[in-house]
Amino acid sequence: MTLTELPAPRVDDAAPAAPRPPRVRWRAAGRLARRRLLFVVPVLVVVSGGVFAVADASPFDPLAGYLGDRYLTASEQAQARIADELGTGRPWWQQYGDWLGGLLTGDLGVSRSFGQPVAQVLAERLPWTLLLTGVSLGLAVLTALLLGTWSAARRGGWVDRVVTSTCLLLQAVPPFVIALGAVALFALGLAWLPVAGLTDAGAELTVGQVARHLVLPAAVLAASQLPWLLLNVRQSLLAALADDAVLAARARGLAESTVVLRHALPTALLPFVTLLGARLPELVVGAVLVEEVFSWPGLAQAVVTSAVELDFPLLAVLTLLTTAAVLLGSLLADVAYVLLDPRVAADG
Amino acid sequence: MADRRLRAGVVLLVLLAGYALLVPWLAGVDDRVTDFAAARQGPSWAHLFGTDSAGRDLFVRTAAGLRVSLFIAVVCALLSVLIGALVGALSAAAGGWVDRLTMRVVDGVNAVPHLLLGIVLVALFRGSLVAIIASIALTHWTQVARIVRAEVLSLRDREHVDAALLGGATRWRVVRRHLLPAALPQALVAAVLLLPHAVWHESTLSFLGLGLPPHAASLGTLLQEARSSLLLGGWWTLVFPALGLVLATLAVAAIGAALRDRAALPERAGAQL
Numbered sequence: 001m002t003l004t005e006l007p008a009p010r011v012d013d014a015a016p017a018a019p020r021p022p023r024v025r026w027r028a029a030g031r032l033a034r035r036r037l038l039f040v041v042p043v044l045v046v047v048s049g050g051v052f053a054v055a056d057a058s059p060f061d062p063l064a065g066y067l068g069d070r071y072l073t074a075s076e077q078a079q080a081r082i083a084d085e086l087g088t089g090r091p092w093w094q095q096y097g098d099w100l101g102g103l104l105t106g107d108l109g110v111s112r113s114f115g116q117p118v119a120q121v122l123a124e125r126l127p128w129t130l131l132l133t134g135v136s137l138g139l140a141v142l143t144a145l146l147l148g149t150w151s152a153a154r155r156g157g158w159v160d161r162v163v164t165s166t167c168l169l170l171q172a173v174p175p176f177v178i179a180l181g182a183v184a185l186f187a188l189g190l191a192w193l194p195v196a197g198l199t200d201a202g203a204e205l206t207v208g209q210v211a212r213h214l215v216l217p218a219a220v221l222a223a224s225q226l227p228w229l230l231l232n233v234r235q236s237l238l239a240a241l242a243d244d245a246v247l248a249a250r251a252r253g254l255a256e257s258t259v260v261l262r263h264a265l266p267t268a269l270l271p272f273v274t275l276l277g278a279r280l281p282e283l284v285v286g287a288v289l290v291e292e293v294f295s296w297p298g299l300a301q302a303v304v305t306s307a308v309e310l311d312f313p314l315l316a317v318l319t320l321l322t323t324a325a326v327l328l329g330s331l332l333a334d335v336a337y338v339l340l341d342p343r344v345a346a347d348g
Numbered sequence: 349m350a351d352r353r354l355r356a357g358v359v360l361l362v363l364l365a366g367y368a369l370l371v372p373w374l375a376g377v378d379d380r381v382t383d384f385a386a387a388r389q390g391p392s393w394a395h396l397f398g399t400d401s402a403g404r405d406l407f408v409r410t411a412a413g414l415r416v417s418l419f420i421a422v423v424c425a426l427l428s429v430l431i432g433a434l435v436g437a438l439s440a441a442a443g444g445w446v447d448r449l450t451m452r453v454v455d456g457v458n459a460v461p462h463l464l465l466g467i468v469l470v471a472l473f474r475g476s477l478v479a480i481i482a483s484i485a486l487t488h489w490t491q492v493a494r495i496v497r498a499e500v501l502s503l504r505d506r507e508h509v510d511a512a513l514l515g516g517a518t519r520w521r522v523v524r525r526h527l528l529p530a531a532l533p534q535a536l537v538a539a540v541l542l543l544p545h546a547v548w549h550e551s552t553l554s555f556l557g558l559g560l561p562p563h564a565a566s567l568g569t570l571l572q573e574a575r576s577s578l579l580l581g582g583w584w585t586l587v588f589p590a591l592g593l594v595l596a597t598l599a600v601a602a603i604g605a606a607l608r609d610r611a612a613l614p615e616r617a618g619a620q621l
């Protein structure tokens with residue numbers, strides 16, 4: 001089984017699958033979650049170990065990462081002493097072991113580019129990233145459901161054509177180009193919204209300020225994810241509308257809105273849940289680019305800062321954290337799928 | 349439908365490639381040479397796409413950037429196919445625990461956001477073209493591996509393979525002579541499907557200031573430059589390189605989608621950035 005695709009649902013041909021009682025589904029979901037968690041841990045260990053191994057192979061001297069500009073002025077003895085203290089001269093697996101040990105005891109090291117302990121950087125920036133990605137994802141999902149259902153229900157109409165072709169075009173525009181275009185149009189050209197940042201320069205951190213500065217980045221991030229979600233909703237709803245059950249519902253004379261919303265949509269939403277999990281890496285990538293363009297003080301921007309400044313302790317933790325978030329997100333999507341779909345026999 | 353899409357994609361790609369290859373050559377100027385007297389000029393007959401903050405002609409520079417980006421994308425796609433085809437074919441031919449382990453590795457690579465791996469790799473080997481190419485190839489081979497593996501699995505139990513094994517051919521020879529060539533067409537379609545992602549990946553890394561150095565034109569470095577020029581009203585620094593990027597993406601995506609439909613590959617193939 002792969003991470004992003006569930007096994008093909010095993011449908012019993014002989015008898016129509018009766019919805020299983022909730023308790024059975026929860027147990028199946030629990031088994032699935034347990035098995036998948038067993039996969040998460042080795043991946044995290046390999047990924048973080050890989051970061052250390054690559055750093056070891058790279059021409060970059062870890063001391064330069066710790067010392068910054070002082071690296072150029074520090075004497076050789078001083079460098080040797082610091083290398084000894086930090087243990088950077090040792091083989092990478094020993095350093096990795098120490099780092100893992102520190103991680104487990106809550107010591108994440110110090111970030112040079114922010115001049116703070118890594119834990120503090122995380123604590124200060126995580127909420128802003130969660131705010132941005134949460135709002136964007138909510139916006140994208142809502143829009144995808146509304147417009148996707150509308151365009152599938154009125155297939156071939158002008159709404160459908162406009163929405164579909166806009167999505168196909170938007171799929172070809174990278175998130176950072178959408179971001180730059182939005183800045184050029186709405187912030188610089190029309191001057192409706194601020195260019196970047198969390199608040200106006202020197203302004204107090206208030207809800208109104210943050211909300212005004214959130215509009216553009218959140219809209220851009222949502223727009224960069226929207227086409228995939230929307231086209232998926234439209235496609236699966238069209239497939240569901242061609243189903244015999246829908247034909248039967250129509251034959252019983254049910255209103256069109258009842259047919260679409262009560263009979264077709266629930267079936268169509270199942271693949272959507274899986275897609276949401278599969279799109280998580282893209283959401284992370286989008287967040288990195290949007291936060292960078294809009295100077296949004298979140299974790300994704302810190303990824304870029306720590307990479308540009310070669311702030312290794314922060315970069316390693318952020319890599320681990322992002323990977324964990326993506327793995328857990330796709331796990332959640334699969335668990336939701338098992339809970340929602342009465343047919344899936346979770347094979348765990 | 350598929351054919352119209354294929355034709356439109358090919359025509360667009362040929363036009364773009366012609367522009368990217370011919371313009372820098374015909375213009376006869378080095379796109380990196382600065383001319384500060386001509387800085388920040390809007391589009392005109394002398395400079396069709398305007399000039400950037402160092403007075404470099406953007407008509408020439410966008411062409412040069414497009415050339416670099418397309419070149420990197422093609423190399424990355426070919427490398428990904430090479431890795432993916434080998435891993436996929438060997439994994440399917442070996443079967444058993446080797447196959448299961450390989451598929452777990454594929455899952456693992458897919459689980460990490462690809463751009464993040466790229467950022468880490470490129471940050472540690474700064475400004476190196478090899479690092480950029482490696483970071484893209486090393487994260488994009490998994491789709492190809494899946495496709496080739498599925499193809500080889502369906503071929504493995506065919507009679508000509510049995511005949512070759514009975515005739516005393518080694519496993520490796522069977523993979524090389526019978527299984528890989530049969531899976532090659534599908535792998536090449538997968539390569540085309542990878543192209544748009546490789547273009548995006550490179551331009552994104554360069555945009556973040558981690559890819560190519562700023563003076564080297566690539567679509568990413570041009571858009572990075574546009575970021576500051578925009579604040580001074582230079583809309584043309586954004587519009588033309590972005591147009592090049594979007595058109596190139598649309599062209600290769602159209603070709604890829606048309607080929608995918610012909611090869612009857614699943615919709616999801618190549619869906620991950």
